Amino acid sequence: MIFYLFIEKLGIRKPLIWDYSRVDFELTLLSKRKLQWFADQKKVEGWHDPPFPTVRGIRRRGMTIEALKDYILMQGASKNTMLLKWDEIWAINKQKIDPIAPRHTAVECDAAVAYSKKVGMRIPLCNGMRIPGTTDTIYRKNQRIKL
Numbered sequence: 001m002i003f004y005l006f007i008e009k010l011g012i013r014k015p016l017i018w019d020y021s022r023v024d025f026e027l028t029l030l031s032k033r034k035l036q037w038f039a040d041q042k043k044v045e046g047w048h049d050p051p052f053p054t055v056r057g058i059r060r061r062g063m064t065i066e067a068l069k070d071y072i073l074m075q076g077a078s079k080n081t082m083l084l085k086w087d088e089i090w091a092i093n094k095q096k097i098d099p100i101a102p103r104h105t106a107v108e109c110d111a112a113v114a115y116s117k118k119v120g121m122r123i124p125l126c127n128g129m130r131i132p133g134t135t136d137t138i139y140r141k142n143q144r145i146k147l
Contacts, residue, residue: 021081028053028086058089067093 007014029035030053038044038052048056055068071089075082 018077019079020077021079023075024081024083025053026083026085062097063089063093064096067096070096 047054050061071092
């Protein structure tokens with residue numbers, strides 16, 4: 001290669017050049033030119049928009065840096081084309097977030113009811129919430145209901 005001849009004539013250390021494959025994600029558009037069209041047409045706010053498959057986009061969607069680093073190290077350097085799935089990267093992110101972030105579930109008021117097998121009645125949960133760590137206590141409109 002001309003590069004190595006040039007380096008040799010300069011008398012400096014030869015760097016190790018490592019070729020690696022392209023990384024693709026299933027069902028994901030990664031072409032910069034095609035993604036630029038969405039930004040130009042104002043379909044998205046910019047390259048940092050959460051739907052975009054960019055580092056800034058997935059960071060705004062909730063990806064942690066630690067999970068991203070772990071995923072990259074898990075893939076390793078390959079010379080074969082890699083077709084990756086988003087499920088894997090988000091699963092790693094979930095493992096990192098679960099110990100530090102509480103999970104909450106929301107249900108529309110119309111559908112929120114609890115059923116007690118002991119009593120055989122349905123208790124509406126509108127404007128109420130289930131307290132973490134308890135399975136039989138529901139707080140509803142400042143009233144405590146034991147099931």
